[in-house]
Amino acid sequence: MYLFVNGQVIKEEEAALSPFDHGYMYGVGLFETFRLYEGHPFLLDDHFRRLSKGLASLSIDWKMEKEQVLDALQALSDANGIKNAYVRWNVSAGIGPLGLYTDTYSKPTTIVYMKPIPEEMGTEKTGILLKLRRNSPEGVDRLKSHHYLNNLLAKREIGNDPTREGIFLSEKGYLAEGIVSNLFWIKGDTVYTPDTDTGILNGITRQFILALCKKNQIPFEIGCYSVEALLEADGAFLTNSIQEVVKLTEFDGQAFKKEQPFIEWLQQQYKLFRHSLWSKSEL
Template structure:
């Protein structure tokens, strides 16, 4: 297979030659933001939503992206074209840029923009049929008073420490609670539970990312006329749910059948979850939901 082509600051490089400075503050301090985006059948799914969230995150950390949204979108599309991909995972990264060894962003005159287009498979196909096993992490989700979880920052240590816990016990995902013991989200996914026919997901303010896939699934739920609430809940509610599923750009939507050794519902992908997964996949292939690449 030919090398992937990577975009860096207006230029394209083979993967083996794609480099940023060791003095880049994204590398030194995790100072920057990113987006993970999917393309399906030659269209970038929910392109505008992702681009808007990237720029909103940059604004939140006082980082001025050195190109317009339209220029960023075109650079992303061209990166995908140069890699000849129709179905892909795209990573947009904007760091504070090259500076010195001090913390101050004032020493970084120009942000660094990197765009990667590749393929991705987070979970094996059989897991989408049988559901995944998750645990609850001992680490707590970052508080909005320290680092707002709505910002997709380059510092993902909070998520990574939770992922390490999952890896150590052979679980596919780890659920993060906030400082008050409420279910917030996972290391890379949003959480939904279903009880007595009502679908629930934590509100953003408890410490969850406003996921694009989360938004799409909520819109599907409403279109189907299913009972839905954005509602705080604890592990007690999750353990006793009839069904549970996670959503995320990379993972898409996937059933959860065991958490912390407790079987969720029947221990299989439930009927409501299965219906939502089916409808979500239809949306990803809807031409109106994507931006044409070619």
């Protein structure tokens, strides 16, 4: 694998990180994961808008123009010889003194990872109610940060089966999100999803799905819901930027209806836009 590290494309074995990088020492860093579809980075503008806002909140002085980002992705795509890819764009604070640092980080570390991915992935999963609760965000909002221990422990709880996804409850007992996904369900003609007030990540694909609902005048509600709301649903699905829209066949041992035309419609809509859209605002 070739990586993009601070402006250069290098082999993975040549990559190095300072032991004083605060992304390693204290978890001060953020990342975005997204896909290339035949070279097109789907919803790139939305991902980098979120990344830039989050980095600013951490006092990490980082900026790249869109043209620079696209050049980096093209160079990395060419080096790895792939056009359909998983991309992780990682920005950490960079080198700092030993101890908690309160000033602005002016020399962050940028690392971009890219690996091949099949254009079509699994479209169904089983939902498992986790015993472990979703931890509260470190700050006001949930950032896509290096603090991933809560997710890792949840993954260990359910194991490595790729057809299973753990569903978190918030610390207050409300439905929250999956280990690596946002959660939606359908009851009647209305789509439901937990509010970010539950401490979930406001996923880019989550935002795209809500924008699709708004554009097509599909009723949706955002709020704080108990487990019963999901158990009584007609159907449910998960979203993230790598796996797209994934239907839940069951939750906590209770099966949903096999026929889910709305979820199938969403999956088709995703395919329609994924080779061309830069932002949900283009809808």
